Amino acid sequence: MKKRFLLFSISLVLISVIITSLISINVNIKNYISEKETSLLTCCNLINMVILEELENGGKIDYKMATKFFSEQMDIRLTFVDKEGNVIFDSSQGQRSANMENHLNREEIREALLTGEGRSSRKSSTLDAEYLYVAKSLEYSGETVLITRMALEINKLKIINDFLVTTSLISSLVGILAAIVIAIAYANILMKPINEMEEQLKATMKENKKAERIRKDFVSNVTHELKTPLTSISGFVETLQDGAAEDPEIRTKFLDIIAIEAARLKRLIEDILIISDIENKREVxxxxxxxxxxxxxxxxxxxxxxxxxxxxxxxxxxxxxxxxxxxxxxxxxxxxxxxxxxxxxxxxxxxxxxxxxxxxxxxxxxxxxxxxxxxxxxxxxxxxxxxxxxxxxxxxxxxxxxxxxxxxxxxxxxxxxxxxxxxxxxxxxxxxxxxx
Ligand SMILES: Nc1ncnc2c1ncn2[C@@H]1O[C@H](COP(=O)(O)OP(=O)(O)OP(=O)(O)O)[C@@H](O)[C@H]1O
Ligand SMILES: [Mg+2]
Missing domain, CATH: 3.30.565.10 (Histidine kinase-like ATPase, C-terminal domain)
Structure with missing residues (x-):
């Protein structure tokens, strides 16, 4: 009983821990992505500001240099696209950037051209991995001259792993441990009255059995005790009837015995009645x-x-x-x-x-x-x-x-x-x- 209760409560806790973990993993991934989006957009903005300054000063823009820091230090892919969707420079392709296909159909690029800012996440067709894309258009002299796009690989498994190891796993373990301790303590409290009831029931059953045995013994004892004097009385009466009554000495002796046995019978019945009266609470x-x-x-x-x-x-x-x-x-x-x-x-x-x-x-x-x-x-x-x-x-x-x-x-x-x-x-x- 106690075991079953413990098993039930522990599996309940396990199920709820798994469900909350799954929910919080999902929430965590979403949070992670939106955090990254914001910081990537900030970076795009910064780069655009630097480029704008160069453009205003009539300087030449060194795209390779601009991408160097991000691609090398932060593992971020940086792409510059013109307003027709042609790739000007891509940090992952370097010199081969010019051979890349037109990027006008990319969601984030289209969005940036329309609203100034775009984002999307998908599997890259250039690189075989899931990427988060953020794009920001650069306006110069009233028209869009450039779109700066940043892409960051989203390794979901890694996020989950990090999350599990750091927060989820530890808190789940602590939760499970606490739940087990509480379940055991609760089971003890809950089971105590049930166990006590079981003991009481056993004791009552034992008492009932004993009472039943005593009653049976009593009935057989009473029968036996009543039979003895009665047998004796009827025996002596028969002998007297058979002629013993003729002898005055024998007659007196037998009648005395009959009187004693009859008195015994009377006392026996009186005693049984007293006990039964007390047992049935009949007060005189x-x-x-x-x-x-x-x-x-x-x-x-x-x-x-x-x-x-x-x-x-x-x-x-x-x-x-x-x-x-x-x-x-x-x-x-x-x-x-x-x-x-x-x-x-x-x-x-x-x-x-x-x-x-x-x-x-x-x-x-x-x-x-x-x-x-x-x-x-x-x-x-x-x-x-x-x-x-x-x-x-x-x-x-x-x-x-x-x-x-x-x-x-x-x-x-x-x-x-x-x-x-x-x-x-x-x-x-x-x-x-x-x-x-
Ligand atoms: N004062 C005593 N001294 C020695 N034995 C005793 C004494 N009182 C009781 N007993 C013993 O206990 C038994 C039970 O006593 P109890 O009074 O119940 O029955 P009883 O005297 O045999 O019969 P009853 O009292 O019904 O006439 C007696 O048979 C006797 O063996
Ligand atoms: Mg006595």
Whole structure:
């Protein structure tokens, strides 16, 4: 693209340089000729003045002498013609001048006889070259006695050559160089936004592809996750129908399993709905001021049975009353998922610490545990939907792997940042930094 643009602009410049050169060469030749004409006419006038003086003084005119200086020093052909057109003397012919043909038919001579001054340019029939002719008549005692004619060879090629070498070539080269520099600079400026657009387009396409892959993965994961508890439920129901229901002990056991699987199914669907609600920007409640301490206490209350079952010790730590602007239900959902994880992945009797502090206008809410921790290599994928470090362990604990995906979605709603610190076997700390 850039190359094509450069090629285009450089050829444009070249064409215009060639055209202007051709025009200026032509103008130059015309100027050169008219300049020469004027100076030749002046010379003719001078010679005529000298001759006139001689005539008035009754002296003899030495034509050969008169032509000597011009023909030898200036390479100018000088011809004297009488009013009948007979050549009196011609510097190029010398003694043979008398043999020359009558010059009355020469344009410049005819013009000089009529108007006193004549000019023309043509190929000389006497000498084989293009000549510029200038003629001036000399009047004596009221009549034309002589025509002084000067001829100068016009070597057009030489003029062009001189011109090209001196002015045209140098200025053209400078012009081309300047044009190339400008074209390159301009191409860079012009191409920059186009290149940037191309990059952006590539990035968007990459993102779209990734989004599409995630969506496909999600659909297949959901199907799989829904199928597992459903298969289990229908399996146990069938067994009960086949007679297992007769045994009260088996019946109770199977019904318990069915209840657990049904609850799991319900939670899974609830979690998927939460994510889809956030993604589709369907808000449940309007924004309000969230009392962080109150919300955390409500969450811990509702988690009471789980805390008790695991014999986990809960430590809370609030610097002072802290408020966050936003949707309270979403906020509680986020913290609930983090605290639930901290309890779930703690050892029995472990400690879970929940703290809220305000620092530099931001609110830091941390949930720490002393549980199993997360191996480093799993950290980057932790917040992906259905991602679980130990699938079987999480599944046994009733997890679906959507908890942290929901945390990530809600944090984005609050424009909050999430930090994770964890060491395998030592415990984990999840910190959410709210704008306050
Ligand atoms: N505090 C923690 N300590 C150790 N591992 C954790 C902790 N929190 C999350 N994880 C790991 O991250 C995975 C993803 O967590 P997430 O909350 O998304 O799913 P889950 O807890 O398995 O299921 P769900 O939350 O949907 O019931 C978990 O399976 C677990 O392996
Ligand atoms: Mg979880």
């Amino acid at each position: 409640n309007t924004d309000s001021d969230i009392n962080v301490r109150e919300s955390i206490e409500e969450i811990l209350d509702s988690l009471g049975p789980v805390i008790e079952a695991k014999k986990v010790k809960i430590v809370t730590h609030y610097a002072y009353e802290i408020y966050i602007g936003g949707n309270n239900d979403r906020f509680k959902q986020l913290l609930m998922n983090l605290i639930e994880n901290a309890i779930k992945y703690s050892h029995d009797g472990g400690t879970v610490t929940v703290s809220a502090v305000k620092k530099e206008g931001k609110v830091y809410i941390s949930v720490s545990d002393e549980g199993i921790g997360i191996p480093r290599e799993h950290m980057p994928r932790l917040f992906e939907r259905f991602y679980r470090v130990d699938k079987s362990r999480s599944q046994k604990a009733g997890g679906t792997g959507l908890g942290l995906a929901i945390v990530k979605h809600i944090a984005a709603l609050f424009e909050a940042e999430i930090q994770v610190e964890s060491e395998q076997g030592k415990g984990s700390t999840f910190t959410v930094i709210f704008k306050g």
